[in-house]
Amino acid sequence: MLKTKEQFIESLQRQKPEIYMFGETIEDRVNHPLLKPQVDVIGLTYELAHDSRYKEFTTAKSHLTGEMVNRFTHVNQSTDDLIKKVQMIRMYARQCCCIQRCMAMDALNALSIVTHDIDQKHGTNYYENFKNYLSHFQEEDISSTCAMTDVKGDRSLRPSEQADPDLYLRVVERRDDGVVVRGAKCHTTAAVPSNELIIMPTRALRDKDSDYAVSFAVPIDAEGLKLIARSVTPREKREIDSPFRSRWGVTETLTVFDDVFIPWDNVFMCGEWEFAGQAAELFAVYHRHSYCGCKPAVSDILMGTATLIADYNGIKNASHIRDKITDIICTAEQMYACGIAGSVRGKPQGPSTYAPDITMVNIGKYIAGTHIYEEIYRVHDIAGGFAITCPSEKDFKNPETRSFLEKYLKGRADISSLDRVKAFKLVEDLAAHGFAGWLMVASCHGGGSPEAQRITIYRGYDMDTREKIAKCLAGIDDFKNFPEFKP
Amino acid sequence: MLKTKEQFIESLQRQKPEIYMFGETIEDRVNHPLLKPQVDVIGLTYELAHDSRYKEFTTAKSHLTGEMVNRFTHVNQSTDDLIKKVQMIRMYARQCCCIQRCMAMDALNALSIVTHDIDQKHGTNYYENFKNYLSHFQEEDISSTCAMTDVKGDRSLRPSEQADPDLYLRVVERRDDGVVVRGAKCHTTAAVPSNELIIMPTRALRDKDSDYAVSFAVPIDAEGLKLIARSVTPREKREIDSPFRSRWGVTETLTVFDDVFIPWDNVFMCGEWEFAGQAAELFAVYHRHSYCGCKPAVSDILMGTATLIADYNGIKNASHIRDKITDIICTAEQMYACGIAGSVRGKPQGPSTYAPDITMVNIGKYIAGTHIYEEIYRVHDIAGGFAITCPSEKDFKNPETRSFLEKYLKGRADISSLDRVKAFKLVEDLAAHGFAGWLMVASCHGGGSPEAQRITIYRGYDMDTREKIAKCLAGIDDFKNFPEFKP
Amino acid sequence: MLKTKEQFIESLQRQKPEIYMFGETIEDRVNHPLLKPQVDVIGLTYELAHDSRYKEFTTAKSHLTGEMVNRFTHVNQSTDDLIKKVQMIRMYARQCCCIQRCMAMDALNALSIVTHDIDQKHGTNYYENFKNYLSHFQEEDISSTCAMTDVKGDRSLRPSEQADPDLYLRVVERRDDGVVVRGAKCHTTAAVPSNELIIMPTRALRDKDSDYAVSFAVPIDAEGLKLIARSVTPREKREIDSPFRSRWGVTETLTVFDDVFIPWDNVFMCGEWEFAGQAAELFAVYHRHSYCGCKPAVSDILMGTATLIADYNGIKNASHIRDKITDIICTAEQMYACGIAGSVRGKPQGPSTYAPDITMVNIGKYIAGTHIYEEIYRVHDIAGGFAITCPSEKDFKNPETRSFLEKYLKGRADISSLDRVKAFKLVEDLAAHGFAGWLMVASCHGGGSPEAQRITIYRGYDMDTREKIAKCLAGIDDFKNFPEFKP
Amino acid sequence: MLKTKEQFIESLQRQKPEIYMFGETIEDRVNHPLLKPQVDVIGLTYELAHDSRYKEFTTAKSHLTGEMVNRFTHVNQSTDDLIKKVQMIRMYARQCCCIQRCMAMDALNALSIVTHDIDQKHGTNYYENFKNYLSHFQEEDISSTCAMTDVKGDRSLRPSEQADPDLYLRVVERRDDGVVVRGAKCHTTAAVPSNELIIMPTRALRDKDSDYAVSFAVPIDAEGLKLIARSVTPREKREIDSPFRSRWGVTETLTVFDDVFIPWDNVFMCGEWEFAGQAAELFAVYHRHSYCGCKPAVSDILMGTATLIADYNGIKNASHIRDKITDIICTAEQMYACGIAGSVRGKPQGPSTYAPDITMVNIGKYIAGTHIYEEIYRVHDIAGGFAITCPSEKDFKNPETRSFLEKYLKGRADISSLDRVKAFKLVEDLAAHGFAGWLMVASCHGGGSPEAQRITIYRGYDMDTREKIAKCLAGIDDFKNFPEFKP
Secondary structure, three states: OOHHHHHHHHHHHHOOOOEEEEOOEEEOOOOOOHHHHHEEEEEEEHHHHHOOOOOOHEEEEEEEOOEEEEEHHHOOHHHHHHHHHHHHHHHHHHHHOOOOOOHHHHHHHHHHHHHHHHHHOOOOOOHHHHHHHHHHHHHHHHEEEEEOOOOOOOOOOOOOHOOOOOOOOEEEEEEEOOOEEEEEEEEOOOOOOOEEEEEEOOOOOOOHHHOOOOOEEEEOOOEEEEEEEEEEOOEEEEOOOOOOOOOOEEEEEEEEEEEEEEHHHHHHEEHHHHHHHHHHHHHHHHHHHHHHHHHHHHHHHHHHHHHHHHHHOOOOOOOHHHHHHHHHHHHHHHHHHHHHHHHHEEEEOOOOOOEHHHHHHHHHHHHHHHHHHHHHHHHHHHHHHHHHHHOOOHHHHHHHHHHHHHOOOOOOOOHHHHHHHHHHHHHHHHHHOOHHHHHHHHHHHOOOOOOHHHHHHHHHOOHHHHHHHHHHHOOOHHHHHOOOOOO | OOOOOOHHHHHHHHOOEEEEOEEEEEOOOOOOOHHHHHHHHHHHHHHHHHHHOOOHHHEEEEEOOOOEEHHHOOOOOOHHHHHHHHHHHHHHHHHHHOOOHHHHHHHHHHHHHHHHHHHHHHHOOHHHHHHHHHHHHHHHHEEEEEEOOOOOOOOOOHHHHHOHHHHHEEEEOOOOOEEEEEHHHHHHHHOOOOOEEEOOOOOOOOHHHHHHOEEEEEOOOOOOOEEEEEEEEOOOOOOOOOOOOOOOOOOOEEEEEEEEEEEEEHHEEEEOOHHHHHHHHHHHHHHHHHHHHHHHHHHHHHHHHHHHHHHHHOOOOOOOHHHHHHHHHHHHHHHHHHHHHHOOEEOOOOOOOOEHHHHHHHHHHHHHHHHHHHHHHHHHHHOOOOHHHHHHHHHHHHHOHHHHHHHHOOOOOOHHHHHHHHHHHHHHHHOHHHHHHHHHHHHHHHHOOHHHHHHHHHHHHHHHHHHHHHHEEEEHOOHHHHOOOOO | OOOHHHHHHHHHOOOOOEEEEEEEEOOOOOOOOOHHHHHHHHHHHHHHOOOOOOOOEEEEOOOOOOOEEEEEHHOOOOOHHHHHHHHHHHHHHHHOOOOOOOOHHHHHHHHHHHHHHHHHHOOOOOOHHHHHHHHHHHHHHEEEEOOOOOOOOOOOOOOOOOOHHOOOEEEEEOOOOOEEEEEEEEEOOOOOOOEEEEEOOOOOOOOHHHHHOOEEEEOOOOOOEEEEEOOOOOOOOOOOOOOOOOOOOEEEOOOOOEEEEEEEHHEEEEHHHHHHHHHHHHHHHHHHHHHHHHHHHHHHHHHHHHHHHHHOOOOOOOOHHHHHHHHHHHHHHHHHHHHHHHHHHHEEEEOOEEEEEHHHHHHHHHHHHHHHHHHHHHHHHOOOOOOOOEEEEEEEEOOOOOHHHHHOOOOOOOHHHHHHHHHHHHHHHHHHHHHHHHHHHHHHHOOOOOOHHHHHEEEHHHHHHHHHHHHHHEEEEEEEOOOOOOO | OOEEEEEEEHHHHHHOOOEEEEEEEEEOOOOOOOOOOOHHHHHHHHHHHHHHHHHHHEEEEEEOOOOOEEHHHOOOOHHHHHHHHHHHHHHHHHHHHOOOOOHHHHHHHHHHHHHHHHHHHOOHHHHHHHHHHHHHHOOOOOHHHEEEOOOOOOOOOOOOHHOOHHHEEEEEEEOOOOEEEEEEEEEOOOOOOOOEEEEEEOOOOOOHHHHHHEEEEEEEEOOEEEEEEEEOOOOOOOOOOOOOOOOOOOOEEEEEEEEEEEEEEHHHEOOOOOHHHHHHHHHHHHHHHHHHHHHHHHHHHHHHHHHHHHHHHHHOHHHHHHHHHHHHHHHHHHHHEEEEHHHHOEEEEOOEOOOOOOOOHHHHHHHHHHHHHHHHHHHHHHOOHHHHHHHHHHHOOOOOOOEEEEEHHOOOOOHHHHHHHHHHHHHHHHHHHHHHHHHHHHHOOOOOOHHHHHHHHHHHHOHHHHHHHHHHHHHHHHHHOOOOOOO
């Protein structure tokens, strides 16, 4: 089923999750002014699945049922699916920077491989659980996210070594009908507008840590599940100020599992510690692949904003402006190139599942996490001081000051002062206030930190072949032993 | 006279400037919760001038009177004065990032040279005006700032070519007793807590633009002077959240001159268009010299914050952490090196005035404007996601959520969760919210944009000597003509 | 026909081109010790076309005849052809850094489009000439290169404005049977081991410069054609020193056309000045696409060499070594990603011809030209001082010094001193001597300078869409007008 | 005594050192065509000590005798001495890139501190030895270098753990009259034109490695001392090609101590392992300080060369050219700023000795080692392909090719082709051939690798103060405990 946005919102309203934010208890997550803009982001994925211009990207044919489903519920079947996923994400993110519905999709793709691998080794039944869950997920067009990062406590210690054993999420009781879990996941984007959550382990584990090797799905209103949220939306809806955040929002939650019961049907891993690392890495591969779509879109928005300001200032075609914009283009398209090439070089892995190329998507995400700062710099550089010194919309409405603002904030004669101010306010909103912090930190740490990508890139690379090449060229080994090329 | 902080505040209270902010008219700039943190910043410069530990930096001997005056009112007399100025600024900025009182000092130093040069050519009396004004400024220990940047309208047009002739500040009437000026200066930092303003032209001018060649001093409560302000301080005072901005604040103003009368005694330039560029450049040189003191202090704060988080996470000595911190150290000390070397290479210019080396201080400011982004990146990189996902202090006070936050936001076992949260909140406040935007844009554009520094660096450099060296080495010119070294 | 290496060499021997180098006249280009290593590079492309492991990449099916031809003579028919081309080039370049046979292939692909476009407008017969020439080229498996860059004289002047009109190649006489051309092309790589040359215009032209709008093919031994060459091969063949350049060589020539006659059948453009820019740009697109294959291979060699040294020094797994190698991996695979994505996003252009995506391949080449310096740095950084201070192989053979070298140049106990020295000599040869200079400058300027890529990237980019996005997000335009996504 | 260049050369001729190079035994180091250019470099330091324009830098007043001595034999007495040293080195290096006489000076300054410190702890007599040696060194105006870097074998093992105990230089016999040493130092610059060598330990040592803690001076022709050299000078003297290396040369040697006897008077450390690290670090501090003078001069030469080419191509004032040159200026003056600021912040250390600031000079050297690659890039970028494709001077002399070269290598009409070619040849010589490799690797590794500088910078930095600042700003510690500023 392809839900409509209205059906999606109704589905949210049918659930009663326990949400706290800024000291309040949130009763109505759909209409709360700080949360509605996030519901609208997810809502977009329901709207555009019915838009004929985008159906090629936004929907896909389920390998389980043959029905057309929302691509956010789809397991990739080919390199073409992988390419379309990247394109879909760039399309959505051009509107809202972060479409927020990819985490669950990426987790499902990872589970499609890992559950099967565990079953192969342990004779368990996880892959069947997974397929059943996926059928339900596709049929109901579930809104979901993946809660992965544990709070971690002392970073120099492993899970079972922590002073408090709950600093990584763990199974505290195993029952006939299911398990009880305790702990907290942090940095969970988009739990608030979700119907369900998918939980994944956050790192490779040792045998002593087997209680921490747990993966499952859970409804957002399960008993004992508590979301402590933080939103980037400003408290007051604005007309001129904060134009981006007045439309689109994001929350992260500290997602607390205060002894939550999970029935066995919803469990995808429980104790098989040797697969925790694989699960975490596969999620990371899929999610870094997603970044190769959304981060170019962020660049699209940033370069468009910078160009708009330059245009309104009358210097759009100055060579130093073009030069700076070119830097942003290069960043955008390098990331996208990694997404496309990572898709083309994708390979089947596990049953009915395609995974993208590890090296390519890690490089794409690495660029995202390290270059966002230069992009922000370029936007600041082009926009100038009004990014932080432009008076507020209230001053525009104040009759004592309005005429002075209209007179003195004028740029090019043919552009109204108000439009120019709106452009500055967009710069401020995207690049010089709370959302900018979110954008930078999420680019840096979302999907794993740059350090994590570097380690993965080196570890997965065939360095032996390169060292053999050097030996042949140095005359240490015979040139006849030159290693064969694998494309 | 060295005023105390109390005397300074009283002096502010005796004036009634016209200030607007966020739609309101501000009646009490000293006690308004959004403005008091900025008054406290300037207040620091009055407090520490009486602190025996810092007197060497914070005070200086007036060349006019031989009295000890606040160094922020002093005209540099030697390379030693220039060094002490840089040190003073680093000292202050370690507390508050931007001490906000240097603009007026830098403008006065520039005027000490330019007024004399104009008099030499035109037989005017500006230098006398300047000295009298400086005596008053030192004696009264005036709080002031420099309003320089015009609003500029269409950037591709010169002042007199703009559709509205007021888009650069200009003289609209010349009277026997003084002049009347109209226009607006933007990005004026610290006008709100000032007693007076010093106005400088923003760029080199041509003869057609002579009405725009105007420099003067004006009391903050002069008739027709209007400040439309924007503050970075959050609306509510916090205990845990926003620790930096709850203590220290900054405002910028759109500073409107709605036909303001300036008596001749306060005028330092009026129509001598050929000196406008020199005035702007000299201010820039002194102000970029100031940046060589404050920006290393910002780095001190950022690296300290990042180290603190790493420490609380238990990974302070990890090699990748040390590596990233080292990058920030290098940035900090390169800027400081430019400040010190720029002072040592300073030269006397005009009567009783020393100016720092143009090349060095421009490079120092250029590093500041381009490297702040990498510094912010390193802080994010080390701090991790809690920089943007940490719940608010209100959730800490909410009994429904407090215990979960205390349990799950724990890092190293020997550090309280609350202290760790405070450290994350400092990261958020400095590097991932509104002040971060201010910090980045102010580093980039304050004292002129990186582009402006690059142009100044090239233009002021003796490239001929280098080209001659190359000719001698290539054998195009005889090696006997190798150019003499000037240290 | 797929020639063998022997047949290729015979074909060279049948021609008598006029070649000068280092003051000598070269009689035997096949066996001259400074030139043979370059003939061997081109020879490799004939050898491996018969190697079953690589036939998929090294050969292709001609769209003219349906026969299998060497891929270096092929016009791309699909995105798959474009991908295979990139893979082929990476395969070859892993052995020899620069396979040197791609220029002619890239020129032919460009001509396949341009000749047709000219005919469409002018009713000329160039496309027929082109197809006939291509049939001959494929059938004879011609070794060729493209001579494109004119010597250019004063760079601030256009061709016809130069003091000497011959500083760009031009038609000096038009006859019934053909044209006579005069001028010189510079930086021509691989003219020496070529059977024929393909000449292309170097830039966009105006109508006054129509004599300079000329493209044609010419045998290497045509009367009046003179090659003044420079080789990177060292004068003496070595066993330990210069291991790379003792195997593989490259020459560039100043290619002088001292009134050379070209029959009409070999002419592909003559006077149609408005197509000169297109021809130059299309060649650039194809050739920058080639760089996306060879430059990753150079990185393969450099990272392999650096790892080998680190291994022999006993520190291969040190974290800072892995970190530096990771930088080279990222550079390599970013360029390759641009090649793959640029192929996938390729489009049909003109009859029976596919062209890669302009933006992607320009970014790939741009990375190549700007990152080679960091790669060289990383190799130096890892290799240490012996890259430049290792005594020569003659000292190894001198009984007075041999034992000291064997004793003191020892690294890890299980590796012979001689092998370690060979590894250092490879570093020196690739990264710290004449070939390093070639490698850096050729990466930077080959296929056009980084500046040229930046201009092309900006000019070809759809910035309007991005600016519209910004307007919608700022609220300047209605969100309903959000521009449609084109993948 | 201030020797003349002639006296210096005579002093070299009176000694008979054992030198090998490229398989030969060198009999006459003064006149050998591959070595004379290096003797001329050192000779410059004797010539210009008599040049009245430079005496302020090139000479200094001995603190031992009060006589004027060559500054290269001087122990720094003040911050002014430190500044003058940096200026002297920049002056010399503008002519020859590397003046090669600073190593011994830097070693002597280090020994002036370390010998005294050892005596304080152990009651030894090394400082007296040192002072006597320094008197002789100043009086005889000795040409010397410091041999420091051991060959090191397996880098993962300490000296005494190596399979061969001689892979670090060590004392193999202690006698009444002196010690016998065995081992080899590598990368020794300028041993060939030296009268004596000063030997320093290369790293911190443990007690088991006490035999390796040895420092001494030794005449270049001591029995058992063997120099196996490698020169960058080309084999044939050129007129157009290699203009730089035809004038100035450099050699490094593998400096073998095949059981060399050192009398006690020349010994400065012998077994006091706990001071080896200090000695190595102090030498590094002084030598990195030297780099702050020579590397800006290399930048002077490179930017001059690039500007010259741009000038001859007619594009000197193009904005992208100025932009690239500006990057080189910034690098140059950042390094120089570190040298000047490192001098001003210098402190007395040990008796009668001033040492520069560790942080500043390490940053200066770090910039040198990491930015040379960007400087080379900029030179290539501006110079274009002729940096590697320009035919040789022999082709200019060949009547068959001369006229074509003169015609087609013409740039701006008013500049002769030959002068333009000379400029390209300078680019090739400095930036694209063997000397470029030397320049890059020597910038990177000379005075220690960038990694070494990073470690030193972090280790020597007062991070505690910064962490305390953060605690005060976060509200974790009381603001009253804000740490005091130390300038």
